[in-house]
Amino acid sequence: MALSLYVHIPFCLKRCIYCDFVSGVYDPEKADAYIKALKSEISNIAGAGPFSTLYIGGGTPTALSASVLTDLINHIFSRFQFEDNYEATIEVNPGTIDKKKLQAIRSLGINRISIGIQSFNDRELAFLGRIHSSQEAEQAVYSARDAGFENIGTDLIYGIPGQDMVAWKKTLETTVMLKPEHISTYELTVEEGTALYKSLKSPLSSIKFEIFKEMLSEENIIEMYEHTIEYLSSHGYTHYEISNFALPGYQSRHNLNYWNRGEYHSAGLGAHSFIKGNRYCNTDNLEAYLRAFSENKSLVKESEYIAEDKVLSESLLLGLRKIVGINIESFSTRYKINVLSHYQNEIRELQEAGLIEIVSSGCSYETNLRLTRKGLLLSNEVFLKFMK
Numbered sequence: 001m002a003l004s005l006y007v008h009i010p011f012c013l014k015r016c017i018y019c020d021f022v023s024g025v026y027d028p029e030k031a032d033a034y035i036k037a038l039k040s041e042i043s044n045i046a047g048a049g050p051f052s053t054l055y056i057g058g059g060t061p062t063a064l065s066a067s068v069l070t071d072l073i074n075h076i077f078s079r080f081q082f083e084d085n086y087e088a089t090i091e092v093n094p095g096t097i098d099k100k101k102l103q104a105i106r107s108l109g110i111n112r113i114s115i116g117i118q119s120f121n122d123r124e125l126a127f128l129g130r131i132h133s134s135q136e137a138e139q140a141v142y143s144a145r146d147a148g149f150e151n152i153g154t155d156l157i158y159g160i161p162g163q164d165m166v167a168w169k170k171t172l173e174t175t176v177m178l179k180p181e182h183i184s185t186y187e188l189t190v191e192e193g194t195a196l197y198k199s200l201k202s203p204l205s206s207i208k209f210e211i212f213k214e215m216l217s218e219e220n221i222i223e224m225y226e227h228t229i230e231y232l233s234s235h236g237y238t239h240y241e242i243s244n245f246a247l248p249g250y251q252s253r254h255n256l257n258y259w260n261r262g263e264y265h266s267a268g269l270g271a272h273s274f275i276k277g278n279r280y281c282n283t284d285n286l287e288a289y290l291r292a293f294s295e296n297k298s299l300v301k302e303s304e305y306i307a308e309d310k311v312l313s314e315s316l317l318l319g320l321r322k323i324v325g326i327n328i329e330s331f332s333t334r335y336k337i338n339v340l341s342h343y344q345n346e347i348r349e350l351q352e353a354g355l356i357e358i359v360s361s362g363c364s365y366e367t368n369l370r371l372t373r374k375g376l377l378l379s380n381e382v383f384l385k386f387m388k
């Protein structure tokens with residue numbers, strides 16, 4: 001089983017209207033203090049490993065200068081051991097990178113880059129509050145290639161108010177033309193606490209009416225998702241998780257470890273770890289994080305031992321996110337239960353509703369439990385059933 005490390009950088013140049021990640025607007029003084037504390041936290045968990053994957057996410061890690069990033073990445077690689085064929089990803093935002101910064105990152109051992117493109121339509125990018133244009137997003141992919149990245153991921157968003165199929169098709173086509181190894185496509189959701197949520201809830205919001213008017217229907221969203229699957233599959237991308245597609249050999253090993261319920265350590269504001277059956281969550285308050293560092297106190301806000309019944313449902317929910325689903329024999333061996341009899345009522349009802357199916361895994365004597373095409377569209381219904 002893989003072991004992963006996640007490092008969080010909670011700064012962005014500007015907040016996007018839909019964002020509910022742990023991140024604030026970049027401030028050089030706060031960023032300096034944060035990096036100092038983060039390096040100390042990393043030193044305290046040194047000794048863990050060897051790691052198969054590293055993911056530096058945010059926020060926008062590339063909001064930091066090339067020299068600060070260099071120092072941080074060197075610190076990570078000097079404190080931990082990584083397997084020879086490790087995967088190390090950094091998230092970047094077009095508008096915060098140049099060739100020099102990308103070359104520095106690549107030369108330090110980061111071998112995968114995840115670019116937050118979101119859309120190739122300037123109106124949509126402006127609506128989302130992104131700091132970059134579609135042209136800059138395109139340029140970011142070329143610059144990453146020039147800097148030597150052979151494993152490039154791109155994030156896209158569909159279901160943006162005012163977006164139509166023509167615009168979404170264009171975004172997908174432009175992305176495929178750039179030949180990234182990995183494509184993630186997420187439906188825009190309105191999360192509580194975001195600027196988008198507040199605009200929609202406020203009775204005085206002037207943009208509320210405009211947004212509502214342009215909100216997409218469920219049929220539009222389904223049409224976009226189905227087109228995404230057809231289009232990317234017909235261009236060589238394997239659909240391997242509800243929202244993720246990859247060229248052969250380029251599935252995100254870091255995220256697969258989450259979906260396989262593997263262990264991961266983490267460092268940084270609001271970062272989550274999962275070690276020996278326990279889940280830990282750092283404080284997501286920057287002042288509290290910095291204070292804990294200066295007072296030499298614990299950064300952990302919450303910890304939870306995952307009880308047996310939750311382990312099963314959690315593993316099932318995570319595993320079913322993968323298009324192959326879960327291997328029934330491996331799952332039963334790992335958790336010492338027969339999954340088919342343990343969940344026989346739930347599985348029968350979901351099979352009857354056409355949401356899940358049991359299929360041969362490729363080996364004649366093994367079987368997988370997985371979402372059907374209809375189940376992919378209604379995955380939350382399936383997950384709820386196993387959470388009861």
Ligand code: SF4
Pocket residue numbers: 011012014015016018019020021023058059060093116
């Ligand atoms: S760049 Fe990403 S993390 Fe930063 S505000 Fe936008 S969505 Fe949030």
